[in-house]
Amino acid sequence: MVKKVYLLAVMLLISVSVYAQGNSKSERIVSLNGTITEILCDLGLQNQLVGVDITSTYPAAMEKIPKVGHNRNIGAEAVLALRPTTILGVRSNGSMDIKPEVVQQFKSAGVKTLIFDQETSVAGTKKLIGDVARAFGASAKAALLIRKLDADLAKIRKPAKPQxxxxxxxxxxxxxxxxxxxxxxxxxxxxxxxxxxxxxxxxxxxxxxxxxxxxxxxxxxxxxxxxxxxxxxxxxxxxxxxxxxxxxxxxxxxxxxxxxxxxxxxxxxxxxxxxxxxxxxxxxxxx
Structure with a gap:
C-alpha cells in the first residue's frame, strides 16, 4: 500500500512538472521595447516572443518576428491580434513609452501586462535586467548578464581631456x-x-x-x-x-x-x- 501511494505521488509530481513546462513553453510574449526584447533573448526566452515593436532590432532574429508598430504609437488591436499571454513595456526615466489608455485596453482584455521602470544609467540597466529576469524566474541568468556588463565596462578608458x-x-x-x-x-x-x-x-x-x-x-x-x-x-x-x-x-x-x-x-x-x-x-x- 505504501509503495502504491509513493508511486502515485511520484507520478503526480511528474505530471505537475510536465504541465508547468508545457505552460512555460506556451507563453506568448509581446515586447514593446527594444531593450526589453534584448533582455528576454539574453535570458533564453526568444522562442516565446510572438510580436515586438520596431525598436526591437537586436538580435537579428527579431527581423522575422511580427512587428506591431512603434511603442509610442502602439494600437491595442494589433497587439491583441497576436493572442499574447504577456505584454511587456517600460516607463523610461519616469515617462511611459506606451499610452496609458492602450495599457488599460490590454488589461481590460485580461492580458498580463508588465511595465518596468527603466533608468538610463549603468545602475538602471542592471536593475532592469534583474526585474525582467525575476518576472520570468530567470534570476540566475541575470547575474551572468550583469557580470558580463561589468567586465565590458571595466575595459573602457577615458581621455584626459573630454571632447x-x-x-x-x-x-x-x-x-x-x-x-x-x-x-x-x-x-x-x-x-x-x-x-x-x-x-x-x-x-x-x-x-x-x-x-x-x-x-x-x-x-x-x-x-x-x-x-x-x-x-x-x-x-x-x-x-x-x-x-x-x-x-x-x-x-x-x-x-x-x-x-x-x-x-x-x-x-x-x-x-x-x-x-x-x-x-x-x-x-x-x-x-
Whole structure:
C-alpha cells in the first residue's frame, strides 16, 4: 500500500512538472521595447516572443518576428491580434513609452501586462535586467548578464581631456533636432568620457545654424539611419552651420546603431566601448 501511494505521488509530481513546462513553453510574449526584447533573448526566452515593436532590432532574429508598430504609437488591436499571454513595456526615466489608455485596453482584455521602470544609467540597466529576469524566474541568468556588463565596462578608458559632442537626431533635412540635458544621449556621451555640446536646455530642440555655431562641437554624433537620411557626411556638411563648426571643418562625424547607442541594454558596455573608441582612436581598451 505504501509503495502504491509513493508511486502515485511520484507520478503526480511528474505530471505537475510536465504541465508547468508545457505552460512555460506556451507563453506568448509581446515586447514593446527594444531593450526589453534584448533582455528576454539574453535570458533564453526568444522562442516565446510572438510580436515586438520596431525598436526591437537586436538580435537579428527579431527581423522575422511580427512587428506591431512603434511603442509610442502602439494600437491595442494589433497587439491583441497576436493572442499574447504577456505584454511587456517600460516607463523610461519616469515617462511611459506606451499610452496609458492602450495599457488599460490590454488589461481590460485580461492580458498580463508588465511595465518596468527603466533608468538610463549603468545602475538602471542592471536593475532592469534583474526585474525582467525575476518576472520570468530567470534570476540566475541575470547575474551572468550583469557580470558580463561589468567586465565590458571595466575595459573602457577615458581621455584626459573630454571632447565636446553634439548629437543630431535626423530624419532627412526636414527633421533635425539636437540633444540637451537629461537625455539618454547625454548620459552615454558622458559615460564615454566626453561632454554634451549643449547643457542650457533639456530634452531636444530643433537644430539651428546659430545653435551649431554657438555649440561648436568637436564631434557630431548621429544614428546610422540618421546620417544615411542626410546623404552621408557630405550631405551633413551641406546643412547650414555644420561646416563652420570644429567638427565640420575636421569631418569629425560618428555614426552608431540607434538601439545600441541609446538602448541601455545588456550591450551597454559594448556601446560605450564603441563610442569611446570612435571618439579616441588613440586609446586602446584595457586588457
Amino acid at each position: 565636446k559632442v553634439l548629437f543630431i537626431y535626423a530624419r532627412g533635412t526636414g527633421t533635425m533636432t539636437v540633444a540637451g540635458r537629461n537625455t539618454s544621449i547625454e548620459k552615454i556621451i558622458q559615460l564615454a568620457g566626453a561632454q554634451n555640446a549643449f547643457n542650457d536646455f533639456e530634452s531636444f530642440k530643433p537644430l539651428t545654424p546659430e545653435a551649431l555655431v554657438s555649440g561648436n562641437p568637436d564631434v557630431i554624433l548621429l544614428f546610422t539611419s540618421g546620417l544615411e537620411s542626410l546623404g552621408g557626411i557630405d550631405g551633413l556638411l551641406k546643412v547650414q552651420g555644420v561646416a563652420q563648426t570644429n567638427a565640420g571643418r575636421n569631418r569629425r562625424v560618428i555614426e552608431m546603431d540607434g538601439q545600441l547607442l541609446t538602448g541601455f541594454s545588456p550591450r551597454l558596455g559594448l556601446a560605450i566601448q564603441e563610442l569611446s573608441r570612435k571618439l579616441n582612436p588613440e586609446l586602446s581598451l584595457k586588457n
